Amino acid sequence: MEQVLPFYVVCDESYSMLDNIDALNDGLRELHTAVGSDPVVADKTRFGVIGFSDDAEILLELSDLSEVTQMQGLAVKGGTNYGAAFKLLRQTIDGDVAKLKQDGCRVYRPVAFFLSDGQPNYDWKTDYDALIDPTWKARPNIVAFGFGDVDHATIADIGTFKSFVADNSISPGAALHEFAGALTKSIVQSGTNMKDGEVNLQVPDEVPGFTQLKAEEL
Template structure:
């Protein structure tokens, strides 16, 4: 039985502005799963949840072992990128998941949130939802990954731990795997 669990949340913008980048996102998710598969300890420890958002947000893959078959991330026919709804959904999902894992008497490491977007929010109040998420007892380590013509200040605000940019030649799967590995090595629990 696994006694130490690392919840990982990939939150991906699937609005029109991200359509050309979702192939890279899906390839990165496959690369991440390959890296997890290569690490026996990691494959038992890491749980993955995938949230997508455009004008609305929803969980496309609830928290489950990272090696479980992954859902393909597909674009939506929506032009908006409502960051606030994504952060609100993730806040509620993380709180519920961490509570559920603890109820199973598992040691829960600090969650990792990997936010993938061009950083171009269409809802001006999103910083309030972000503040609520980062102030929660189960606050995840916040990592941002920008694709396309990014809004660097927005991504810097979100990625309080790290910010990666695809335009710098960083591959999404490697950035995600290295971020998760870095967190897995720390002895922090929530």
């Protein structure tokens, strides 16, 4: 039975990303090349992209990157609606997991890399709570990245596995390139180390230009 670990990248496309969107797109194209050209990793992982601003949309349906000829780029739009992103992510995961299982795949808990550079303009808590609902078997492990004007506490709350914020040691464009590099490493290492019935999610503890946030004890 084919084993599949789904990865999603959920990226802010709000207007504040104007100066940095090209660097992020370059990083995603490099990810496509690295993962798509590795038959072992491409066979065991799937990758999808969701962009959000005032609303959210699927930019790349969950795919085997070896079969994707070109990555659709992110494009700068309007505001910052976290809730729309979380709602669409849950709906997308539901549909993707059902399809993969129908195709006879053994599906592992999805991983979502969330990236934002600003404050949300809309309420998002309800949709986020639905996304991480412990009674929902397919709830994703979330790795959150923030830079620019993000609130550190918000990014820490969103990440269920790890959370990072830019530390301004490098330019925002370079930091976004490192974000894409960390995502690539996570996919490659996690896919490479998958064994029958066992998956260990691999996410770097250190990402150049970012500081890992520690979860607060309640």
